Amino acid sequence: MFSEIEPSPRYRQLLELYKLMHGHGVSRRSGNEVIDVAAHNTFLGRGIFRHINSIRTLIQVSGSISILDYGSGKGVQYTDDVLRNGKKVSNSLHEYWKVQDVACFDPGISDEDDALDKKYDGVIATNVLDLIPEEDLKWVVERLFSRANKFVFCNVADFPSPTSLPSGENARVTKRSSLWWRALFAEANKKHPEINYCIAFGTRRKKSDGEIVENTGYLHNCQDLSMPGEKYASPVGKDPKEKSVTAREDD
Incomplete structure (x- = not known):
C-alpha cells in the first residue's frame, strides 16, 4: 500500500510532469481548438473562484479562521479582487471569507512542505484530487483530514x-462515480469523526437536443448544510491593466 512517505511510481511520475508544466506551460482544449498556455499563466489557482461560495458557507458554519489550500497552484487567486456581476465586493478572498490565515501548498511548484507542519480549521483542495492516481488517493485524502481541525472541501x-x-x-x-468518492471520504472520516467534509461533484451530460450540460452536486456529512451553488463572477488582478478573467476549471 502506498503512503505519504512512499507514494506510487505513477504519483512520482505525474508530479514531475506537473513541475514541468508549471515551468513550461500546458496544452488546453478550448472548444474545438487546442491552445498552448504559457508557463506564467499555467495553474494560477483561479479555478477556486468556481467554489468560493461553498467554501465561505463551510467557513461560516464552522467558525473557521485559518485555511490550508492544498494544491493551490501559483497562488494568484489570493492577490485578486472578488467580483459579483462585474462589481468588486471584496479586496481579496481573505476578506471575502473573513479568515485570518490562508496557507498555500503545491508539490508541483515546490518540495517545501512547511505548511503541512501544522493544522488548520479548514483544508481545501480544488482541481486536485482527480488529477492524482487512484492508488494514492487514500493517503492523500488522509493527509487532508489529518491537517484539518473542522472541515475538508474538495471538488472532482x-x-x-x-x-x-x-x-x-x-x-x-x-x-469515478459519486458513490466511490463518498466511500473514500467516509473511510477517512471514520478516523477523523470530528471533521466535516464536502465534495463538489461535477457531471457533464448531453441532452436529447445535443446540448452539453454541466452540473455540480454536493456530497457531505454536514447536518442541515445547504450549499449556495456557484454562480460567482470571475476574479480580477490587482494590476489596473489586467482585465477580468474567467476562472477556468483547472487554472
Whole structure:
C-alpha cells in the first residue's frame, strides 16, 4: 500500500510532469481548438473562484479562521479582487471569507512542505484530487483530514479535463462515480469523526437536443448544510491593466 512517505511510481511520475508544466506551460482544449498556455499563466489557482461560495458557507458554519489550500497552484487567486456581476465586493478572498490565515501548498511548484507542519480549521483542495492516481488517493485524502481541525472541501468531476499532460494523456487520471468518492471520504472520516467534509461533484451530460450540460452536486456529512451553488463572477488582478478573467476549471 502506498503512503505519504512512499507514494506510487505513477504519483512520482505525474508530479514531475506537473513541475514541468508549471515551468513550461500546458496544452488546453478550448472548444474545438487546442491552445498552448504559457508557463506564467499555467495553474494560477483561479479555478477556486468556481467554489468560493461553498467554501465561505463551510467557513461560516464552522467558525473557521485559518485555511490550508492544498494544491493551490501559483497562488494568484489570493492577490485578486472578488467580483459579483462585474462589481468588486471584496479586496481579496481573505476578506471575502473573513479568515485570518490562508496557507498555500503545491508539490508541483515546490518540495517545501512547511505548511503541512501544522493544522488548520479548514483544508481545501480544488482541481486536485482527480488529477492524482487512484492508488494514492487514500493517503492523500488522509493527509487532508489529518491537517484539518473542522472541515475538508474538495471538488472532482466525472468527465475529461480540458488540459493534457505532456505525455498526451488527459490530466484527469481518476474519473469515478459519486458513490466511490463518498466511500473514500467516509473511510477517512471514520478516523477523523470530528471533521466535516464536502465534495463538489461535477457531471457533464448531453441532452436529447445535443446540448452539453454541466452540473455540480454536493456530497457531505454536514447536518442541515445547504450549499449556495456557484454562480460567482470571475476574479480580477490587482494590476489596473489586467482585465477580468474567467476562472477556468483547472487554472
